[in-house]
Amino acid sequence: MKQISTTALAKVYDVPPKELFTHLVGLGYILKQDDGWALTELGVSNGGEVKESSQYGQYIVWPEDIDLNKEPANTKLVTSTAIGKSFDLSANKMNFILSELGWVQKSLKGWVVTEQGKKQGGVQSEDKKSGIPYVRWPESIIDSTSLNETIGHVKGVEKSPSPETIKTTNEESVEFREKFEAKHRSADGHMVRSKAEMLIDNWLYMAEIVHAYERKLPIEEDVYCDFYIPTGKVYIEYWGYENDSKYLARKKKKIELYNKYGFNLIELQDKEVQNLDDVLPRLLLKYGVQAY
Template identity: 35%
Template sequence: MAEKHISTTALARLLGKESKELFVLLTSGGWIVKVDGHWQLTEKGRFEGGIYVNHPKYGEYIAWPESIQQHPLLKLLPEAPLSATNLSHKWDIPARLVNLLLADKGLIKKHVRGWLLTGSGKAIGGQQQEAEQSAIPYVTWPETILDDPELLAALQSLRGEPQANSDSTFDGHGVNNPVQRCVDNWLYLARIVHARDYPLVWGRESAVADFYVPDANLCIECWADELEQRSDRAAVIGAELEKYNLYKKHNVDYIEFRDESIHQIDDILARELMRRGLAIY
């Protein structure tokens, strides 16, 4: 029985990789080449078992024997250029934040859609890529980016990990705990205008919001487990409860983060800001 052949996209799925990463690897390995916007097999690609398949709906495409997934070249995929998605898994932050962090460091810049490589990004080994179907640009990176000390320090702060400068954020705001640091750094990277320790006044009543986003008319409050260790814990909790009662009384729009929810910050803030008319790119 003839061996089953599968598309490059299906092969990538079997390997647990993104198809665009596999296309990059097969191109750099000399197996395929793009001619007039269409992928073509090279002699090397034919030798390795690549064939053309005609589909009544999708037309002609390149297919590979299923056994090709054991080929030594494909073992190099972890060493192949890393996309934002790859980096998000390695750095344990959402892919959106990967791109925003790299943009903040001047390594990439926004396009109409997607991201463009800058001179600084190229200098450390970044490569400009383009999505096959949509032509949306994106950038891939060498493994050495994983050891960049400036990025590693920024990641510690972004994830709220203990570090030497633990009371400060990317934009220089002072914070009281890791939850506030994560929120402030996210707002900064997303280029969302925000105020820290923002005073709210209603006649003779007042409160101070941890964060205030004026374009969304939204307050953000942060609670941290370290509160349990404070000697004035009861007073702090009482002040917070009083603040929430004032928020309710004066119809203040707010959301809150705690240690157990901070890992969902990207999903939560992007969703809540979108509901209030702010799109996070």
């Protein structure tokens, strides 16, 4: 039986490769692993194999006639209602938490899975009677570290980091926080680390844009943004200290993570901070955030 790559299989089904990868995740055949994909036992039982190429490294192949128009009985997908019950939260509250994580977005009615949500295994569905869209998730989403951390923050329950988390915390980030103490008070009461951050925070406050300061990114890595705007799911980073080699290395790592996860990022330097009234409204509007 002829075996073909996932990209080639997407051509057979006449769908974009990204859409097929998402569908395979929803079926439980593959899992996202680092920057690639891992084949599950269920994927193996349905004909998937891992091949090695000197040019492309490891990749997954499938039988050319594999039937993807099915949903294995042992792959359980759950709704936000079921997830909410696990955390004693309503379905509505859970959807807003999933939205805050950037995994779903509000439609005219119902909810639509985002690219980030697809990476978590989210599968777009719709009510057969009303046509209202909703998202189903692998049951394992309940164990997601990012989801549990966000729910903990919403409930006001902070968990102490595990020894492993403490051990793997970015030492450069800790050193940066200790070196640049948050001692500048902005208009909304946030204590920030520099005058430039204070100007940005004050601008957002005066523009009546809801924002968070030093919010942890909804990823496994222990990384914090400068500012986060829930409307539009936008992150803002102010890059200063350009003559500090350790700071530049930290900046490079953060940008790589923003690119890796496809987050909406606005980058500001001193020249933009001196002209926020002209710069920020234009940049925010690209992500649907209107100022003034």
